[in-house]
Each structure stands twice: as structure tokens, then as C-alpha cells.
Amino acid sequence: MTLSLTTLKRRTLLAASLAAAWPWAQAQTSAEATASPLRPSADKFFRAAQMDAASLSPDGRRLAMRSMGPAGRMMLTVLTLESMTPKVVYSSDAADVGNFVWVNNERLAFDLNDRETPQGKIDAAPGLFAVQHDGSEFKQLVERQRVWARNGSDSLSLQPWNTFLLNGSAQRVGDEVLVVRPESYDSKSVGYIKLLRLNTRTGRSVEVDGPLHSVGWWADPQGELRVAQTLEAEKGALRWRNPATGQWQVLAEFNAFTEGGELAVRQIGADGKLFVTAQRGRDKQACWLLDPATGEWSAEPLAQSPQFDVDAEVIARRDKVLGLRFTIDAEVTQWLDTDMQTLQKQIDKVLPRTVNRLSVPWTGDAPWVLIEAFVDIQPTQYFLFNRETRKFSRLGGERPDINAKAMAEMDMVRIKARDGLELPAWLTLPPGAAGTKNLPMVVLVHGGPFVRGPAWRWDAEVQFLAARGFAVLQPQFRGSKGFGAAHHQAGWRQWGKAMQTDLADAAAWAIAQGIADPKRIAIAGGSYGGYAALMGLVRDPALFRCAVAWVGVTDLDMLHSVSWDDVSDAYKKHGMPKLLGDRVKDAAELKANSPLTHAASIKQPVLLAYGSADKRVPLVHGEAFSKALKASNEQVEYVVYADEGHGWRVPANQIDFWNRVAGFLDKQLAP
CATH class of the missing domain: 3.40.50.1820 (Alpha/Beta hydrolase fold, catalytic domain)
Structure with missing residues (x-):
């Protein structure tokens, strides 16, 4: 299917009022x-955002939001949708909530950052914390400082500071999340990285077996690791674990600095097939379906564009894939599910002047739909839609003063x-x-x-x-x-x-x-x-x-x-000669194209x-x-x-x- 943005550009937006609101003839100099x-x-234009993230719980009965609190810091709030009652589950006057995920229907995991402190003064890692939807059973899981610490009466130490949440890694059932732990770092490149399952209640972790030198991981809907990307110097590879034999097989090998767009995994379907971004000899990337067991590709791309590369995010429920979301000139959602196609049309009819990104529950029959609405002249605004009552509720906006x-x-x-x-x-x-x-x-x-x-x-x-x-x-x-x-x-x-x-x-x-x-x-x-x-x-x-x-x-x-830069030696050796120029062979040319020279x-x-x-x-x-x-x-x-x-x-x-x-x-x- 080929998509065009023309259906998204609503150029009638406020045209009549623009001149009155902003008379060009009076512009100052x-x-x-x-x-x-x-x-x-x-x-x-550059003040801190008021609200910048929201996520439905897996069953769609609660909504987690990251928004600015009274102290000017980003806090984490959970809204119980049946009663529309909010509960702040974490806030601090010294740190901002960073990434967050639903561990399951009841529990969230999140890390911290500090947007008020410049890079050179940051002395704490993101850490990792977990909390129930009502604010109870708060637990620190990962240390923020480079020391070992005790967690209350828990006899176990916290996970070391260099343990990081693998974004979007929650399996939405059980109490575990996936985390990564680089075992070495020389300020330029990361060495061996451990992948671990971390229990958000006990704080205990178990290493997940995967290929050596892995830097990317994809699990199937059952939570089993099926695909990993490895990197050694400039040599990248995608590897698939055959469920029949348990052995890892190479799907593709490539130069990570110059050929990374040839094949990239985006999702593993319930049937084990891979949703991938690939060129397949064409000029433009497209979204394809690949069966790793047989090597068979879909007859045609699932999504493509004649003018743009298509690198799609896969939108899925527990039991099936619903659609593909990607950016051409603007963001587009291509629904594969007819029910979602109908829902998108309903939302777009009510909000005709914005790109409307829809999120629905991962499982269950809750009627709630999260809408993130944005356009070139308006930062993101967040809405809820109830499919049963057909009512909209406005949650907030990234910059409501715009x-x-x-x-x-x-x-x-x-x-x-x-x-x-x-x-x-x-x-x-x-x-x-x-x-x-x-x-x-x-x-x-x-x-x-x-x-x-x-x-x-x-x-x-x-x-x-x-x-x-x-x-x-x-x-x-x-x-x-x-x-x-x-x-x-x-x-x-x-x-x-x-x-x-x-x-x-x-x-x-x-x-x-x-x-x-x-x-x-x-x-x-x-x-x-x-x-x-x-x-x-x-x-x-x-x-x-x-x-x-x-x-x-x-x-x-x-x-x-x-x-004292952070550019890896591997990139300098294997990437720069091809992308920028060879330091020795092209020395005169590099000098001639340097502003300092002139x-x-x-x-x-x-x-x-x-x-x-x-x-x-x-x-x-x-x-x-x-x-x-x-x-x-x-x-x-x-x-x-x-x-x-x-x-x-x-x-x-x-x-x-x-x-x-x-x-x-x-x-x-x-x-």
C-alpha cells in the first residue's frame, strides 16, 4: 500500500484569523x-513542557501520565479511568521522572533524570524504581550513585548503577522488566552488555542467554528472546533463535556504519514472523514481513512510499498486529485492522485539523482510547475517548500556552x-x-x-x-x-x-x-x-x-x-573514511573543507x-x-x-x- 500525506494536510486551519492575529504590516525591526x-x-517557546507522555495500562483501565508538578519537576500520575480520579505515584523536588513502562496492570517501573542540571554537572545515573498504581509498594531497584547500597531491610544489594531499563521492555504480565547492563565502557564505546530480567518486587535479576556482543534484542509475545543484533567493530549482524533447535542463526550481516538500513527488525508477530524494515534492492526502505524459519518474504511491502523511506513502528495487541505507524513527511498510521480503521475515521472527524495518534489497550475490552493530537502549528495535546459513551476528555497539553x-x-x-x-x-x-x-x-x-x-x-x-x-x-x-x-x-x-x-x-x-x-x-x-x-x-x-x-x-x-570526544574508535576507523574522508589519504581535502582553515x-x-x-x-x-x-x-x-x-x-x-x-x-x- 502506498500512502500520501495529502489527506493529512488541512490547510484551511485558521487561515481567516491569521492575518488579524498577526498583522505583518506592523512587524518590528x-x-x-x-x-x-x-x-x-x-x-x-523554550520553557519546559507541561505534559509530555501518557500510556494506557495493558488492560486499558488506567492511564499513566508524565507532567509537571508544583515544584517544577516532571512527576508520574496514574488516572483511574472508571472514576477519573488521579493519584500522584512519584514526585520529587530534586529530579524528574524519565522513562516509564507498565510492568503489568497494577505496577509501573520508571527511572529519573535532572533536566535542570547541565550535562557536565550530572553525577547520578537514571536508577530504576517501581510502584503500584495507587502509590503503594514503592521500591528502588537500581542504585543512582556508583556505590552499593541497602534497600531498607532487604538483605539484597540494589542492582549496580550501570543497569538501565530497556525501553518498552515490559511483557505486561508478571512482575519483571528487561534491563541492560554494560560491563565495560571507555567513554567512547560499550563492551559486553548483559541482558537481564529484573523482578520489580524482589529486586532480583536473572541473565538472559543471548549471542555474545549483542546490542539489540527482540522478544516474542510470550516474552522469549528470539532476535538479537550483534556488533563487533564495524560488523553488524541480525541473529534469530530457532525455536525448534534453540540455536542462533544469522539472518543478515552488514557494515553497521554504512549498511545499517538494509534490514532492521521492528516486531515479532504471534506466529513468529518478523516485521522488518528493508530495502531489498530498492532505493526506498519499506516495511516487509519475513518468515525467519523459511526465509520467505511477503509478496509485497506492507507499507511503502514512492518518495520516502518507510521505517514502521508496529502497533499490536497481545493477540494480533493492528497497524503500522511511520513518518514520511508527517506521521501516518496505516491500520491493518478494520475496526481500528473505523475508529481512526471517527476520531479524525471530530479532530479534523490534527494528526491523531491512537493507542488502545493491549488486552481486554476496556473502551478507552488515548489520543495524541499534534500538527505543525500546535504542540501535542492529549485526549481520552470512550468508545461506549463516545465522549472525549482533554487530559492536557505539551505547551498549553501556545x-x-x-x-x-x-x-x-x-x-x-x-x-x-x-x-x-x-x-x-x-x-x-x-x-x-x-x-x-x-x-x-x-x-x-x-x-x-x-x-x-x-x-x-x-x-x-x-x-x-x-x-x-x-x-x-x-x-x-x-x-x-x-x-x-x-x-x-x-x-x-x-x-x-x-x-x-x-x-x-x-x-x-x-x-x-x-x-x-x-x-x-x-x-x-x-x-x-x-x-x-x-x-x-x-x-x-x-x-x-x-x-x-x-x-x-x-x-x-x-x-577527549565520545566518538568511538571503531567509527573513526571504519565509518569516517567512507562517510567523511580518509584522514591520511584525504588530509588536504579535509583541511580545505574545514572552517578553521578559512x-x-x-x-x-x-x-x-x-x-x-x-x-x-x-x-x-x-x-x-x-x-x-x-x-x-x-x-x-x-x-x-x-x-x-x-x-x-x-x-x-x-x-x-x-x-x-x-x-x-x-x-x-x-x-
């Missing part, structure tokens, strides 16, 4: 990032690069600016670079820039994933070259369309996007008036030479930001580049966020940074 109804502060009428719509456009390659790109115009010509524009470059870029949903960075009056263009340059193997592989060894000209070609397209003012275009991004922003000033100085680069790579050789030639204004505790792109990248840049350029703003890592973890730092960005762009892109 102040050089300072001052807040006003028309030019809001970053606080509105006014959808004042947000900007995202649209995907298709641009031709200079060599003919088609470049998908997201275009977001300021609210009320449709038809306006010669707008100030930010070309926003995603990080990675070999990852899937943004999708059609609310994005704080994009919406903030649009609210400040800037058009935002997000090119999915060659190398980006999600658009087929040819598009992805066209970006290999193209840092600073064709990947860079794709960004220039996208900006030129916006000028030719009359959208962007050719004299008021900025280029911005983080990580690889920061690298590309700086190289944009090098390669196309007449096109980009200024750049904003955060946690950006400035010297390609430093990706090899800096020893710092003296950059005369445009630059805003640079780094985290002092960044292990992915260590601070030396920023220190060396800012020093070289300031020697010949007085228009440099350089900020270092103490103890932050690869991006800003603390909301206050997020807000500070984006207010700086707004002030910088207001000044540099003024008419």
Missing part, C-alpha cells in the same frame, strides 16, 4: 531581541540542485506573511548529518524564528536520511562540497521565487549544521549575510585527533556558541575557531555555556541562547 506581542521572547492561531505553517517544497538532484525542503513563512516578497530568511541546517531531518510537526526553533518575522528554509541536503539510498549516499564524502552547494542552491531558489530578500539571508545550525553555517560564509560569502553556529565542527581533522577570510557577522562539557564536539573547536576569527573580524559574538554538553539541556540556557539569536538576527538582517 528593532535591533534588540525585545519581547512584544508581535516579537515574543524565547521563553514562550496559541495555534499565531503559529506558522510548514510546507514541503521540492528544489533542484545544480546537478539535478531533487532536494526536499521545509518552508515556513512568518504568520500572516503569505504572498509577502523579499522576506528576511534563515536557512536552518539540521545536524547529523547522516540522519533523518525534521518532520511536519511543531518545532520550537522554527516557530520562534517565524514569530520574530523570519522565513525559515530547512533543506534536506544530500546525505539526509528518509529519502532513499541514492539521496543518502550522494552525501558521502561531501562535507563542504555538494552537501554545501545544496544549501546555496536552496537559498538561491528562495530568492528566485521572490520569497527571500537576497541581501538578508542568514545560515544557521547546530553540530553538523553549525559546521555548514560557517562553511556557508566561506563558500558563498555574497549569499549569506551572517551565520549562527552552535556546537559546530570547525576542523575536520579534530574529529580524529581530539582524544577563518581569516570570513568577514560576515558570526554568533558562535558552545558547551564547555561537550564530548561530541569538544570546546577546542570553538576556542580555536573564535580565536582565529577574531583576529580579522570584529563582528563575532562568542558564548560558552558552562557545563553544557552537545546542545543546551537546561531550559534557562535554551531561552538565553535563542534570545541572543533573535537579537543577533534582528540586527544583522535589518533592512
